[in-house]
Amino acid sequence: MSNQVLQAISDRRSIRGYKASPLSKEQTDIILKAAVESPSALNAQPWHFSVVTNQNLIREINAEAVKNLALDIDDIFFAAPLVIFISTDADSRWGRLDSGIAVENMALAAHAIGLGSVILGLPDAAFTGPPGERFNILLKFPPKHTFAVAIAIGVPTETKEAHPIEPDRIDYIN
Ligand SMILES: Cc1cc2nc3c(=O)[nH]c(=O)nc-3n(C[C@H](O)[C@H](O)[C@H](O)COP(=O)(O)O)c2cc1C
Numbered sequence: 479m480s481n482q483v484l485q486a487i488s489d490r491r492s493i494r495g496y497k498a499s500p501l502s503k504e505q506t507d508i509i510l511k512a513a514v515e516s517p518s519a520l521n522a523q524p525w526h527f528s529v530v531t532n533q534n535l536i537r538e539i540n541a542e543a544v545k546n547l548a549l550d551i552d553d554i555f556f557a558a559p560l561v562i563f564i565s566t567d568a569d570s571r572w573g574r575l576d577s578g579i580a581v582e583n584m585a586l587a588a589h590a591i592g593l594g595s596v597i598l599g600l601p602d603a604a605f606t607g608p609p610g611e612r613f614n615i616l617l618k619f620p621p622k623h624t625f626a627v628a629i630a631i632g633v634p635t636e637t638k639e640a641h642p643i644e645p646d647r648i649d650y651i652n
Pocket residue numbers: 490491492493494554596597598599600601627638639640641
């Protein structure tokens with residue numbers, strides 16, 4: 479069966495290398511439209527999207543995250559020209575789940591217009607200590623919002639194989 483949505487789901491990959499070239503306003507708008515069109519529990523839309531092209535700020539958040547992570551990685555954002563930080567209402571029962579759905583919508587939208595992306599959980603390490611409060615302000619997180627997940631987006635400089643499928647993750651109960 480040939481279907482563009484199913485094909486996009488199959489072909490999307492986590493991309494970890496980008497050209498420095500910025501996205502156009504049209505490209506950014508398409509991705510944010512896909513984000514706010516996501517479903518959310520009770521239609522609460524408990525999310526906020528901080529759309530960041532300021533490389534100095536991305537570098538600063540990266541430095542704080544890398545400092546707090548005991549990992550052999552020096553750029554958790556892979557030099558992407560655009561990083562979108564999703565924050566969610568800390569009191570929302572399904573806020574993180576809703577944010578996860580929104581971030582996948584953005585990943586698929588980016589893929590659909592020829593861009594690459596990678597969903598990022600590691601930036602959470604930048605929000606754990608005192609500098610996190612400052613980042614909340616710089617990223618314009620609404621009151622009571624905390625970091626949920628991020629996505630780096632740009633023109634890909636690499637391709638990637640699909641991840642292996644593990645069929646035993648599915649049981650059919652008849
Ligand atoms: C919630 C979530 C958090 C992730 N965090 C990171 C991350 O911080 N850094 C990273 O390089 N990849 C991250 N990934 C990407 C996964 O490593 C990737 O989806 C997985 O290896 C499968 O590869 P694929 O996306 O190309 O199919 C994350 C993915 C998800 C869904």
